[in-house]
Amino acid sequence: MLIAPHPANEQARLRVLRRLNVLDTPAEEVFDRITRVVAEMLHLPIALVSLVDENRQWFKSKVGLDACETSRDIAFCAHALHVPDIFVIEDAGADPRFADNPLVTGPLHIRFYAGVPLRTDDGLVLGTLCAIDTQPRQLSASAQAALKDLAAIVQHELMQRAVNRDLHTVWQDERQARSLSELRFAAIFQQTPTGTAVVTLDGEFHAVNPKLCSITGYTSDELTHRHFAEITHPDDLAADLEHVGELLAGRVDSYAMEKRYIHKDGSPVWVEINVALVRKEDGSPDHFIAVVLDISERKHNQALLQRHQQELESTVRQRTQQLSRSRETLQVITDNLPVLIAQVDRELRYQFNNDMYRQIFGVDPASLRGKSMAEILQPELFAELQPYFQRALAGERVTCEHVRYGLAKDRVWSATYIPEVRGGQVVGFFVMSQDVTERTHIERMLQDKAMRDPLTDLPNRRALHEHLQLLGRLGNRPAFALFFMDLDGFKAVNDGHGHEAGDDLLRQVAARLKGATRKDDFVCRLAGDEFVVVAAGVACHDTAQRIAADFCTALNTPFVVNFNSVRIGVSLGITLSPEGSGLAAEAVISRADGAMYEAKRRGRNGYWFAPEQGAVQQA
Structure with a gap:
């Protein structure tokens, strides 16, 4: 037969x-x-x-x-x-x-x-x-x-x-651009915690996700077919269009910028946009993909900090002029400000320091007068800041973020260097350093939240890409194995026991994967019932095979959801990336994805190795 x-x-x-x-x-x-x-x-x-x-x-x-x-x-x-x-x-x-x-x-x-x-x-x-x-x-x-x-x-x-009009749209887009035909992309598009849009070459929104609607205040129907220039602040439009021109001319592959949208209620909304141009198979432009992050809170905090800094600088200048540069009076004023303030001459010797130097450096501020900054600052910190000193002496007002001083390296400072001009000549500069530890901590928390899957608390797809890119930036990229997993039988549980049971099952799967991996291994939820594990230092076929078998065993053991015992399986695709390999992150994921489909085709609840480059790999 x-x-x-x-x-x-x-x-x-x-x-x-x-x-x-x-x-x-x-x-x-x-x-x-x-x-x-x-x-x-x-x-x-x-x-x-x-x-x-x-x-x-x-x-x-x-x-x-x-x-x-x-x-x-x-x-x-x-x-x-x-x-x-x-x-x-x-x-x-x-x-x-x-x-x-x-x-x-x-x-x-x-x-x-x-x-x-x-x-x-x-x-x-x-x-x-x-x-x-x-x-x-x-x-x-x-x-x-x-x-x-x-x-x-x-x-x-x-x-x-x-199923609905959106699925028909995906099928139509598939004929125009294969990347949009992936239904997995459609799910990620709708669920990602950042605003996402597909924009035509004419600049019209073709598809938008719920997060972008939330950021702009418009509904999906109101945004669709609207030109992005209509909701872009006029002062930011020229720069945005210039970046688009660079993309279409092929001089860049993507661009990022901060700009303002005009909310439906008329208020400005600060966003950070990352835009990439998607091309057809023949290389001609097809459409844009835009990822939008709401940074209104960050901009608000920066504005408050800048205003405070300007007010502080203005206060210092006014007081200094009024008191005819009286060091004693200036010392009293500045010692009561929660800011590091210093005056430095052209030879980089301290002429004045406020009392905050006692708290941060553990020295009497008066003892620093006449001493070189190179004597007080740690060598590596002095080398890092020296270019800022030179720019200030050249007459430029310059700020260095994320400065960590000697005895308080757990604190982060924003240091501003302001030229001191007398008679038209720069005779030195003032140093004003403000503690921004709390602000930095808040920004890091916001960044971490954007890199987490809210259901399982595992890193998300964006975090996976950054993890792989970090490995690629290391001098001699270490070997690792990437395991791409798709759950077998999850849909039956989700349909039979309800979506809440499905969510509970995904959380249990995440916990088992964490329990089956080492502390330094990277475990993430890609989308839906897809998970990825990056096992650092694994270059051996036999070791990767043993790890895959452990995953199969862990996930084939019955789960309890809604007081019912359910059993699922997992199909795994494995990519081995040897030490020094130059494969891009997307290529590594794609190869493991293909191997996973081969494992699923061969019977499910098993694994399959992606072929090694230049050879046929047998699993």
Whole structure:
């Protein structure tokens, strides 16, 4: 018996079939009417609308057959996936491909088969409209044409079963840009905690996610087809358009900038946008992807700090002028300010220090007068700050963020160097350092929150990319193994026990993965029921295989959700990245993703290694 091979586009075909939401649904008159017409028109006992799933063929409509499905391995329709218009078997008993098929030798006693492929607009074959007889027979050209016409009606009805208008949009975008056809991208697009938009080359919003709507105050319908310039602050538009021009000219691959959107209520909203240009297969521009982060709070804090700094500088200048540069009076004023204040001459010798130097450096401020900054600051800190000193002596007001002084390295300072000008000449500079430890801590917390999956508290996809990029920036990138996991059976639990049970299961999976990994291993939730583990220092095939087996065992052990015991499995794809490997982060993830699909195809709850570069890898 000949088993039909899988089409080259099998995974894309199955994705579209599942998202039609037609499998295992009740009979519908629109399809049953067609199968009755086929049976009556051709005078044969059996007519079917058959959909070919991963391991079975399922009958959406059937005449003359009790069974709802059969195994894909014995299905005639699985062979019809490969033909351009119609697949006809006049006598299956005399055809060596089917003579020993159980559907021929068994109770059904099939002899004649004619099946017309049911295709999507993109040419993906989902199943067939087929006619079956228990006697050998021929099918005239006119009968074949009529069967094809009826199949076209079935195709049209199936395409109307799309889950919603957004899925239809994804299918349309797939023909224009393969990256947008990935349904995984659609899920991430909707759920990411940052604003995300697909923007046409003309500058119109083509698709926006809920977070961007929240940032701008507009609904999705209000933003869609609106030009980004309409909600961009006029003062920021020119710079934004200049960056877009650089992208389209091919001089840069992406750009990032801070700008203001105009909220629906008219107020400005500060955002940080990261924009990349997506190109078609022939290299021509297709559309933009924009990721938007709301930085209004950060800008507000910066404005407050700048205003405070300006007020402080103004106060110091006014007091200094009023008191005719009286060091004694200035000392009293500045000693009561929670800021490091110093005066330095052109030879980088201290001329004045306030009492904060006693707290930070543990010395009497008066003892610093006349001493070189190189004597007081640690050598590495002096070397780091020296370029700022030179710029201040050149007449430039300059600020260095994230300064850590000697005895208080747990505190972070923002140091501003202000030229001291007398008679038109720079004679030195003032140093004003403000403690920004709390502000830095808040910014880091906000950054950490953006890098976390809110459901499992694991790092998210953005964190994974930064982790892999960090490995790539190391001098001689260390070896590691990347395990790409997709849960087997999760959908059944989610559908059978409810979404809250599904969320609980994902949290338990995250906990088991953390328990099955080392302290330095990186565990993240990519999206949905997909997880990734990066095991540092693992370059050996046998070690990676043992780790994968441990993951399979850990996740195949029953879970308890809603007081019920449930069992799932996991399909793993493994990429080994040897020491010094130059593979980009996206390439490493993509190779492991492909290996995972191969593991799933080979039976699920197992693993498969991605081929090594330049060689065929056997798992």
